[in-house]
Amino acid sequence: MSGVHAPPRAPQTVRPARPPRLWPTVRALLRKELLVELRTLESVPGMSLFAVATFVLFHFALNRSSVEGDLAAGILWVTLLFAAILGVNRLFVADAEQGGFDGFLLAPVDRSAMFVSKVLTLLAFLVVLELVAVPAFALLLLGSPLPPALPGLLATLALGDVGVAVIGTLVAAMAVRTRARDLLGPLLALPLFVPIVIGGARATSPLLVAVHPGTPAIRWLLTLGLYDLLFGLIAYALFDFLLED
């Protein structure tokens, strides 16, 4: 994780007087990502529309006007994950096609900055997606009142989002420079998301019942937290190896 623009493992001959620290770089990159998204509106509107359209599909596919409990939690999480995959697929496309990687690699900054900024970008996308998708879900399909479920739901979604953002960023970086990236991204991501679906849906389902809603079981939140921690560390450690050329 050397911060110089020499090739890896080469002796560090030239070193800038004071290499930029991680956080200013992350902030600059994050600002760039969000600006690009605000100007092009390529990912988030598409993800949100996709989620709403999927709720409509579920209404007709299940032939139900309202859902509760397990079914509601499952529909919510699967829809959110599929919508997230749309964002994951697009996450690095501009960098790969328009020289963003090259520009970043030429800059004398810590490579991990790109990982951190991309995770935060994807996290921001997911939060906006959920700001649209969760109210839409409550309006269109949910048979139980949303407000009492909100605190638990927010906690579970936050934990799930971190996992999705971390794994999504790693998978996106892996898939973007392969020939079949649109196919490989989802194929790699879906099995890796299984623990998130298990933890998220099981934690959410007791919240989404009309009578006597419960609280998320602590073990599911722990599972999600463990997942976030484990894969956060692994992705952070491995991301540099995906950037080396």
Added chain:
Amino acid sequence: MERTRPIVYGKGLRPLSIATVVAMAVSLSLVFFYAPLEAEQGFLQKIFYLHVPLAIVALCGFVLGGLLAIQHLRTRDPRWDMRSYVVIHMSLIFAVGTLITGSIWAKGSWGHWWVWSEPTLVSFLIVFLLYATYQPLRFAIEDPERQSRYASVFAITAGAFVPMNFIAVRLSTAYLHPRVLGSTSNLPGPMALTFVVSLAAISLLFATLCKYELTAKHTRAQIRALRRRLAGESAAAPPRARSAAPSLQHVTAMSARATGSSAP
């Protein structure tokens, strides 16, 4: 004049193969003639001596593939990538074996080919789906160096995912069906002995098959390098056909050149 250096990968292949054959024979005889019939499931339970060792070995193989990939990223030696590839490849085959034997067992004892209440089986399906993308991922990257690097990143992530996935799936199964064994500790003696021998035999089988594949790949790369030398040192390396398997082409070419220069 020394013609070629000895093929290192083939060393010990014969004793290992013989040991595997003997161990498999002993294990199968124990399974069929020594281990007692289980009271409830009868003869069907004997698939356990195949299913569980296959599962354990495949699982350890996936994790081992991740560890070898770590070594590859640390040393950048393509041979570690080759080992990681072969181990994952073989584990994938063993995982298919686990799925099939588990399915047969489920059909025999519960009447369904697939049961979601069996966490091992469900976990294996998920792990299988994940590792099934390993070869397409490699195949989709043309540059061999990048291919091996990305494959190692995948192998490490997936290797860590295997235990995580097992925890999550096991937590999610509301009830555990009465298992023939949760651990080997509650097995009666003869069954435990048979199980341990079966596990050893399957592990040996795994090691032998991996070694055969490594030897074959290494030999092929050596032959290719020697052919190129025969055609003349100046002959450019032929364009490598796109492949999901790592190649040792540049390594063996280098070593062949090194031995060639030592011999006049």
